[in-house]
Amino acid sequence: MVGFSVNVQKGVAMGIDKSLLPEKIFEQYSTDLYHCASCNYCVDAVWPDRNINHVCVTLQHHEKNPSYSGRGFIEAARFLAEGNELDLASLAKRVFTCTGCGNCDTVCPIGLRPSEVGKALREWLSEEGLAPKEVVASRSKILSDGRAYAGSSIYSDIKYTEYAETDCEINYFPGCSSNENLLKTVQSDLKLMDLLRVKFRYLDPHDNCCGAVLKELGEEKESAVWAQDLFKEDQQSSRRNSLVVSGYECCNHLSNTTNREPVSLPRWILSRLLSKDSSTKLELRTKHSVRVNLLETCQLKKESQINRSNPSDEFLFREFLEGFDIIVLNEHYPSQHALCCGASGSMKAMQPTSASVMATDKLPTEEDVISITLDPRCALHYCKSANSSNAVMSFSTFICEYFSISD
Ligand code: SF4
Ligand code: SF4
Structure with a gap:
């Protein structure tokens, strides 16, 4: 940790000469730390017109305290930057109880990066040997198994x-x-x-x-x-x-x-199937409409804005489905603000039960609805959480099971 002078704009926190936050984090994120308006969008925004229905899945399904939110991460970093002592073990518990989904970034009205601040804090606390024991155990298991999932090569x-x-x-x-x-x-x-x-x-x-x-x-x-x-x-x-x-x-x-x-x-x-030159013919195997529930992956969150010249994978998938008798139940798919399923980040390592609730909460109750996600890790997490290998299909499983393919 380095002591240095903070000299931010407009007289905010001027003249502080001792920071407990590493300089590299401060330099990279000082704008986020000192421009945050504490508007709380990243804590609990609900705005139907923008398809925002809560933001932070940790607050939604695990812990209501805003110190677990993106705003909480920014405030903790600023507090340290101003030389205030903080219980770092407690901070580590909060920043690692995060899926890293990035929803707080996408919702911030002034473009701040609270999830990136959380990530920087996690990396720093890890380097300091302060990662929670659950995270350390999870890492050790991956290091000894040689892989994060699947016990062995298949x-x-x-x-x-x-x-x-x-x-x-x-x-x-x-x-x-x-x-x-x-x-x-x-x-x-x-x-x-x-x-x-x-x-x-x-x-x-x-x-x-x-x-x-x-x-x-x-x-x-x-x-x-x-x-x-x-x-x-x-x-x-x-x-x-x-x-x-x-x-x-x-x-x-x-x-x-x-x-x-x-x-x-x-x-x-999908690029191949949607190409004008494609001679591949796909036909739905079923004689009736197929109703689908599409589940976003947070890994594509930053790409999910409408950009017709370079559509995201999820837009391509939706475009592909439009050519068939398929009813997409989620009007706004792909949504930049969809809540995370709990598969990513350190959430599963820290709070496996809450991570499972995050997944099952997103599944439909009707039996004739097929849930699909493009991300195999999310599909696996949904299926494990619901204790059913049919709960959610991956992209390739859906295409293989529901379509006949010919040239
Ligand atoms: S990255 Fe996701 S889980 Fe983490 S604080 Fe932001 S919204 Fe919450
Ligand atoms: S990070 Fe952005 S959304 Fe969150 S409280 Fe600050 S200004 Fe509001």
Whole structure:
């Protein structure tokens, strides 16, 4: 920790000469710390016209105290920056009881980044050895298992058409939440690519983890090493083809920590299906309309604004569904303000019961409604929380089960 002078605008907190907040956090987030209007949007906003129906899933389903919200993180950081002592173990408990969903950022009317402040606090407290014991245990388990989900590699159990490496269009990396046996998303991904005659190569027969979940738990450096290690033995051959990744947290992590440009599997498939040149024909297998409940992933939150020139994966999915007799029940999908399902960040490690309630609260009660999410990690969390492998379908499972595919 570094002592330094805070000299912010308009006489706010002028002349303070001792900060208990690391200088790098202050420098990066001083605007957020000193421009926050304490308007409480990020705490409990409800604004039907903007499709905002509460904001912070932690406050909604775990703890009502606003010190657990984005505003609470900003206030704690400012308090420390002004030289005030704070119980750091208690702060660590609060900032790690967060899904990192980013909803507080998307709702802030003046563009502040409370969730990023929370992330910076988590990283700092981790470096100081102050991460809560639940988080430390979760990290240790990942480090000893070598992956965040799925106990072991499933590569030797899976069947798919193998093509000569030089023939392949894509390298496929499932990510370990897709490998978890409960859902078998990876089997659906492979079946879908076989049905669409996509020539692909399984990037890593060891099914190593890319480290994305470690990063969410505050292990920044180790997580980057895991990501780079995926390509260590395969520098040349794997670079020739597009890297297509099933898990969104893996996709974002690999994009941020390696020199690859991964694309999500739903995006790659949907772009192909929606292309004017596509000769693939899909038909719904059912004779009656299909009613679907679409569940957003927080990993796409920052991309989910309407941008017709570069639509997000969830917009592409909705556009795709419009070509069929499918009734989308969520009028506003994809919503930038949808509450998190509890799968991400350190929430599950800190409060598994609350994380499960976050998921089950989003599921419909009607039996004839199919819930779908593009993110395999969210699908897995929903299914585990509801104790049913049919509670929510991943993208590829839905396409394989509900459509017949021909050329
Ligand atoms: S990132 Fe999500 S869970 Fe965390 S404080 Fe913000 S809204 Fe709440
Ligand atoms: S971070 Fe933004 S939304 Fe939250 S209290 Fe401050 S100004 Fe309001």
